[in-house]
Amino acid sequence: xxxxxxxxxxxxxxxxxxxxxxxxGALGPALELVHTGRAPTxxxxxxxxxxxxxxxxxxxxELEALGLIRVDARPGAAAGSQGRPSHRLQLAEDGPVAxxxxxxxxxxxxxxxxxxxxxxxTAPGCETVDADPAKVLGSVVEAGAELLRExxxxxxxxxxxVPSAVAEPAGLALNPLHLAWPAGAPVREIFAECVxxxxxTGPAFAANDVNLAALAEHRHGAGRGARDLxxxxxxxxxxxxxxxxxxxxxxxxxxxxxxxxxxxxxxxGRPCHCGSxxxxxxxxDPLAFLTTAGHDPGPEVSxxxxxNDLIRHEYADPAVxxxxxxxxxxxxxxxxxxxxxxxxxxxxxxxxxxxxxDADPExxxxxxxxxxxWGQSGGxxxxxxxxDHNSLVGAAELAWQPVLDDPLGALTAA
Numbered sequence: 001x002x003x004x005x006x007x008x009x010x011x012x013x014x015x016x017x018x019x020x021x022x023x024x025g026a027l028g029p030a031l032e033l034v035h036t037g038r039a040p041t042x043x044x045x046x047x048x049x050x051x052x053x054x055x056x057x058x059x060x061x062e063l064e065a066l067g068l069i070r071v072d073a074r075p076g077a078a079a080g081s082q083g084r085p086s087h088r089l090q091l092a093e094d095g096p097v098a099x100x101x102x103x104x105x106x107x108x109x110x111x112x113x114x115x116x117x118x119x120x121x122t123a124p125g126c127e128t129v130d131a132d133p134a135k136v137l138g139s140v141v142e143a144g145a146e147l148l149r150e151x152x153x154x155x156x157x158x159x160x161x162v163p164s165a166v167a168e169p170a171g172l173a174l175n176p177l178h179l180a181w182p183a184g185a186p187v188r189e190i191f192a193e194c195v196x197x198x199x200x201t202g203p204a205f206a207a208n209d210v211n212l213a214a215l216a217e218h219r220h221g222a223g224r225g226a227r228d229l230x231x232x233x234x235x236x237x238x239x240x241x242x243x244x245x246x247x248x249x250x251x252x253x254x255x256x257x258x259x260x261x262x263x264x265x266x267x268x269g270r271p272c273h274c275g276s277x278x279x280x281x282x283x284x285d286p287l288a289f290l291t292t293a294g295h296d297p298g299p300e301v302s303x304x305x306x307x308n309d310l311i312r313h314e315y316a317d318p319a320v321x322x323x324x325x326x327x328x329x330x331x332x333x334x335x336x337x338x339x340x341x342x343x344x345x346x347x348x349x350x351x352x353x354x355x356x357x358d359a360d361p362e363x364x365x366x367x368x369x370x371x372x373x374w375g376q377s378g379g380x381x382x383x384x385x386x387x388d389h390n391s392l393v394g395a396a397e398l399a400w401q402p403v404l405d406d407p408l409g410a411l412t413a414a
Contacts, residue, residue: 026051027407030059034069034089035115035404036219042071043086060089066411067095067154068115068403091115096411097151098399099144099158099200100392101191102209103129103136105178105236106302110144111389112153113396117220119389121147127302131180133173134190141194148200156410157202157399160191161209161391163238168255171206177273178237205398210240210350211249211258212394213385217348218244219397221387226346230338232260232331233350233385236304237287239280243342263337265330283330286352293323308355315359325363328356332367339372339380350385357384 026049033039033048046056063069072088097112097120109125123143130136137160148155164176164187171188173181192204214231217223223231229244241260243250251257261281262274269278270288282288286307290297295310297303314320331353339347347368349357357364361382369379387393403410 024059024062024408026055026059027062028405030056031063031068031115031407032404034063034091035400036224037116039089041086041088045089057087060087063407064092066407067092068407068411069095091118096154096156096403097148098156098202098396099141099148099195100161100396100399101137101140101144101158102161102389102392102395103140103179104163104209105129106304108136108140109389109392110140110147111392111396112144112147112151112155113393113400115400117216117387117393117396119393120153121151122389123147129179133176133179133181133185133187134194137187137191138194138197141191141198141200145198145200155200155202156403158191158195158200158204159212159395159398160187160204160206161212161395162187162206163209163235163240165256165259166207168251173206174256175273202399203402205395207251207255207395207398208240208242209235209391209394211242211251212397213350213387213390214242214244214348214394215249215397216387216390216394217350217385218247218249220393221390222348222383222385223346226344228342228344228346230335230342230344230347231350231385232335232338232347232353234285234304234353235351235391236302238285239353241338243344260334260338263334265333280330280334284327284334284353289323289327289352292326293317293320295320304352307352311352311355311359324356324359327352328360328364329367331356332364333371335364335382336368336371339368339374344380347380347382348385349382350390354384357382 039045039048042056042060046053060071064071070090070092097114100111100113102109107125107127111122112120114120162173164173167174173185173187188206191206195204210233218229223229231242233240239261241258243258262279264278265280266278266283270282271277272279272282286303289307297306310320311324365382
């Protein structure tokens with residue numbers, strides 16, 4: 001036997017390595033396509049990435065080796081179809097997870113969320129929120145750490161959703177009005193310290209809850225496919241807004257954009273925490289609805305649940321219907337102003353606003369059309385948010401983003 005290496009084998013090895021090296025730059029875009037459901041097969045992935053089939057195959061194989069996706073090389077052909085079916089790409093059901101945490105006026109919750117926005121496990125929610133953010137965040141992180149211990153899942157990082165504008169770059173909660181937390185609390189730093197203390201690996205992030213709801217809905221829910229998406233929602237207290245522009249969350253120069261809760265919709269209305277009167281924040285949230293309907297809110301059940309139940313089960317009551325119509329008119333006025341300024345191609349509504357839309361969609365759409373500059377001819381679709389716990393899913397998206405940006409670097413460095 002000759003001691004010389006086979007040049008063909010060397011050439012094949014070089015070609016394979018070159019193909020993979022080229023494909024590594026496509027790992028992140030490829031994972032995002034599968035993560036958001038836009039590349040269910042290798043053929044679609046090849047077309048979306050604009051690469052050869054061999055490169056797409058190498059990319060898919062690398063993502064599978066990282067434990068992020070599964071490649072089904074023998075998918076069943078659809079009835080009546082011709083030709084060999086393409087390899088099917090699926091997210092790994094047993095893959096890594098992100099720890100997601102949410103704090104709101106009526107409690108907090110922790111969850112583990114996999115790729116694709118799939119909630120893998122949740123911890124029982126707490127219904128009280130201490131005035132000390134460190135105590136609250138320590139408790140919610142410990143609940144998440146317990147989930148990780150129970151499931152044995154690898155964690156890529158942690159994300160936190162809070163009902164406050166979060167100033168960048170320091171991660172300060174500037175106006176946690178409904179939590180009794182001090183203004184300017186360094187929630188991201190506190191959260192990161194709690195995550196480290198719990199022995200959880202990966203980076204930690206924090207952001208406004210409605211921003212995160214919009215991010216989750218844009219990637220996995222009712223906002224998927226929209227280019228310029230406006231999200232307006234009311235949760236347990238107050239009203240928030242978020243904007244996705246050209247596929248990316250718009251947070252402004254310092255993270256404080258889209259404080260839509262402080263649009264005035266009733267100049268003679270209720271005094272607002274901001275010092276003005278008649279803001280959406282106090283005219284179109286669950287407390288405003290319950291008060292307008294003459295319903296005395298009790299402390300035993302969250303305000304959001306009380307308001308939703310009243311609309312869903314007692315809408316025939318004239319007082320309940322009149323209160324709902326009043327809130328719809330105020331919400332529609334605010335949305336019309338936002339449409340005039342932002343010109344979104346889709347609006348999605350969450351929380352109580354989703355329930356109001358379900359109760360009387362034609363009234364809300366008519367108010368927006370009548371009050372917006374373009375009227376019926378430029379009507380924008382108004383849809384309900386479709387994800388359960390979308391702020392939790394959005395919090396997980398923060399933790400998943402470094403992996404989406406650089407799967408190989410993020411997972412091999414951890």
